[in-house]
Amino acid sequence: MKRPNGFSLIELLIVVAIILIIAAMAIPNLLRARIAANEASAADSVRKIATAEVAYASAYPTQGYAPLLANLGGPASGCVPSTTTACILDNVLTNGVKSGYTFVAIGFSGAGGTTNSSFVAGSAAQMFNLSGVRNFCTISDGVLRSLTPPASTPPPSTVAACVAYPTAQ
Numbered sequence: 456m457k458r459p460n461g462f463s464l465i466e467l468l469i470v471v472a473i474i475l476i477i478a479a480m481a482i483p484n485l486l487r488a489r490i491a492a493n494e495a496s497a498a499d500s501v502r503k504i505a506t507a508e509v510a511y512a513s514a515y516p517t518q519g520y521a522p523l524l525a526n527l528g529g530p531a532s533g534c535v536p537s538t539t540t541a542c543i544l545d546n547v548l549t550n551g552v553k554s555g556y557t558f559v560a561i562g563f564s565g566a567g568g569t570t571n572s573s574f575v576a577g578s579a580a581q582m583f584n585l586s587g588v589r590n591f592c593t594i595s596d597g598v599l600r601s602l603t604p605p606a607s608t609p610p611p612s613t614v615a616a617c618v619a620y621p622t623a624q
Contacts, residue, residue: 486585493587496554497578498599498623501591504560504576507543508595512571514541519571520562520595525549527560555586559610575617577610592617599623 504524511521518538521527528549529540536542551558556578562571573595580587583606591601592611600620611617 490585490587493555493580494589494591497556497558497580497587497589498591498601500548500553500556500558501576501578501593502599503544503548504558505574505593505597507541508560508562508574508576510543511541517570519564520574521560522562522571524551524558524560524576552581555581557581557610559612561612563614573614575611575614577612577617579604579608579610583607590620591623592620594618 504527507527508520511527512519514536515538521541526539527541527544528546529535529542531546534540534542547553548558557580558576558578560574560576562574564570565572575592575594577590577592579590589601589603590608590610591599593599594614594617599622600617601623602620611620
């Protein structure tokens with residue numbers, strides 16, 4: 456009896472099952488790698504915002520720190536530095552969303568003052584447990600802090616909220 460050429464249905468099903476098992480083991484690792492990359496990008500972006508805040512305060516001493524994140528950036532091309540568009544950060548970051556994270560930066564004036572003497576810069580995952588699991592923040596002391604908050608927690612928007620975060624490891 457002559458055997459037909461090709462594979463039987465059972466053989467094909469076994470191969471497909473093996474491929475699915477391998478994929479099921481690999482996908483969680485890929486998701487964790489993406490989360491780690493997004494978190495590293497968010498931490499670096501918060502550090503860049505803090506550096507930009509110091510540069511802004513040096514460039515505009517009567518203003519102090521930037522009132523909002525958007526004040527640190529400007530248009531994608533033809534940016535003219537001013538207190539409202541300092542052209543220090545790129546417009547991707549100053550739009551407030553990058554690599555699965557939402558960003559804020561807010562300057563605060565002292566008691567009765569008009570010059571912003573402190574700031575908070577923070578980030579939070581847009582989709583908790585998919586784009587990231589940790590929030591990051593820093594204040595004018597430049598120390599990066601991180602916290603794994605409950606799902607859908609916005610970025611810290613006050614100095615007190617950021618100080619409550621432990622120092623990032």
